[in-house]
Amino acid sequence: MGSNRTQVTMFELTGLTDNKRLIPFLFILFLIIYMVTLIGNVGMMGLVRAFSSLHTPMYYFLSNLSLVDLVYSSTITPKMLADLISLQKSISFIGCVLQIYFYAALASIEVLLLSNMSYDRYVAICHPLHYASVMTKDKCFSLVLLPSCVGLLQSLAQTSCVFSLQYCRSNLIDHFYCEIPPLLKLSCSDTLFCEALTLFFVSTLGLYSFITVLVSYTLIVSSILRMKSAEGRQKAFSTCSSHLMCVSIFFTTVFFIYLRPDTRVLEKKDKVASVIYSVVTPMLNPIIYSLRNQEVKKVTIKAMQACC
Ligand SMILES: *[C@@H]1O[C@H](CO)[C@@H](O)[C@H](O)[C@H]1NC(C)=O
Numbered sequence: 001m002g003s004n005r006t007q008v009t010m011f012e013l014t015g016l017t018d019n020k021r022l023i024p025f026l027f028i029l030f031l032i033i034y035m036v037t038l039i040g041n042v043g044m045m046g047l048v049r050a051f052s053s054l055h056t057p058m059y060y061f062l063s064n065l066s067l068v069d070l071v072y073s074s075t076i077t078p079k080m081l082a083d084l085i086s087l088q089k090s091i092s093f094i095g096c097v098l099q100i101y102f103y104a105a106l107a108s109i110e111v112l113l114l115s116n117m118s119y120d121r122y123v124a125i126c127h128p129l130h131y132a133s134v135m136t137k138d139k140c141f142s143l144v145l146l147p148s149c150v151g152l153l154q155s156l157a158q159t160s161c162v163f164s165l166q167y168c169r170s171n172l173i174d175h176f177y178c179e180i181p182p183l184l185k186l187s188c189s190d191t192l193f194c195e196a197l198t199l200f201f202v203s204t205l206g207l208y209s210f211i212t213v214l215v216s217y218t219l220i221v222s223s224i225l226r227m228k229s230a231e232g233r234q235k236a237f238s239t240c241s242s243h244l245m246c247v248s249i250f251f252t253t254v255f256f257i258y259l260r261p262d263t264r265v266l267e268k269k270d271k272v273a274s275v276i277y278s279v280v281t282p283m284l285n286p287i288i289y290s291l292r293n294q295e296v297k298k299v300t301i302k303a304m305q306a307c308c
Contacts, residue, residue, distance in 0.1 A: 008171040011096050011183075013089040016080065016176040016271060027084045033283055034077045040286035041066040043303075044296075051299045057135045058124070058239075059296075061117045062289060064144050068113060069282035072106040075099055076177050076278045083176065096178035097163050103278070104180070105155035108205050112147030114247050115209035118216035119143075121240040126223045154201045161197050165189040176271060177278070206254060213247050242292045246285050253277045 016026060048054045048063040079099070083089040091099070120143075123134050162180055165187040175182045180198055184191045220240060227233045253276050289296045 008167045008186075009093050011091050011093070011171045011173050011178065013083060013091060013176055013178075014172065014174045015083050015089050016275070023084055027081060030077060030081055030084070030279060033279060034073065034081065036287075037069065037073050037077075037283040040283060040290075041070040043300075044286040044289065047296065047299050047303060050303070053295060054299060057120055057140045058117070060140060061113060061120060061144070062285075065110065065113050065117070065285055068106050068110050069285055071102065072110065073279060073282035075102045075106070080176050080279070091178060096173075096183070097159060099178040100162065100180060100183070101155055101159040103177070104158055105151045107277075108154060108201070109147050109151035111205055111209045111250070112150060113144070114243075114250060115212040115216075116143045116147065117243055118213045118247065121243055122216040122219055124239065125220050125236050150205075154205070158194075158198055158201060161194040165191065165194065175274070177274075179274070210251060213251070217244065238294060242289045242296075245288050245292065249284060250281065253281065 017023065044066040045063045048059045076099070079091070120135060124131050127134065158180065162183060165184075166189045167183075167186055168188045169186050171186065173179075173182050173186065180194075184195060217240075220236075224233050224236050227236065253273070256273065290300045291297065
């Protein structure tokens with residue numbers, strides 16, 4: 001079957017923009033964003049490791065999230081930067097497989113970690129007396145391990161589905177990195193099953209996380225409103241406001257992208273949306289925490305004083 005079709009071995013990417021005058025500006029902008037992402041996330045992992053006041057489940061999750069953000073942006077941004085300034089924007093077949101695999105795995109690990117972090121905040125605020133007995137070391141470990149396994153396995157299923165298809169129509173991917181929807185358009189096999197599989201995983205994981213976050217924060221807010229002292233309310237809110245902000249940004253971009261009337265009409269806007277969630281979002285978590293979370297702010301200042 002299909003032996004008379006030639007499978008492509010190399011893909012070409014159309015890249016971020018055709019506008020030559022924009023290229024220097026975009027290159028410098030995304031280089032800065034990528035450096036801030038690297039410094040911010042490595043710094044966050046370093047702070048959590050170095051300061052014993054951050055040796056609590058919340059900051060361990062945050063540190064894991066930084067690791068995910070770091071690898072996630074590194075699967076996309078360096079290649080995108082190189083492509084911006086080179087004439088040949090090609091990616092090998094195996095490169096494309098790896099990019100899709102890691103990208104899909106890390107995006108789902110990120111969303112599952114964010115929802116587990118909202119469960120952590122729920123326990124801390126609604127059951128403060130039982131926090132230590134609920135959030136044991138083993139429990140924390142499985143709240144990181146489980147998202148990682150689910151993420152890696154569901155991505156394996158999606159990736160192997162997409163690459164079991166024949167690609168012989170064209171090798172030009174209309175995007176700045178390998179992503180499943182523009183890739184499926186190039187296939188000369190029937191893509192219905194893989195499209196359904198992708199939709200199934202994306203919507204299940206997205207809905208599961210969204211509902212977890214929604215339920216956790218509904219309980220958190222109602223518990224905060226029932227607190228008698230204004231000081232207690234303030235304190236409870238300050239421990240979850242950074243997380244709430246990160247989660248809101250994440251889901252806002254996702255909804256903005258997926259809940260549009262017709263995903264095929266606005267192809268140019270798809271690239272803009274992809275830039276936001278693949279390049280910009282991984283930079284935001286450490287920034288939000290180091291500006292808004294008192295404990296992280298304190299140790300950041302301490303670390304800066306110690307080194308300068
Ligand atoms: C991730 O979380 C686990 C469990 O809380 C923790 O033991 C580990 O140190 C964290 N890893 C990183 C890189 O922060």
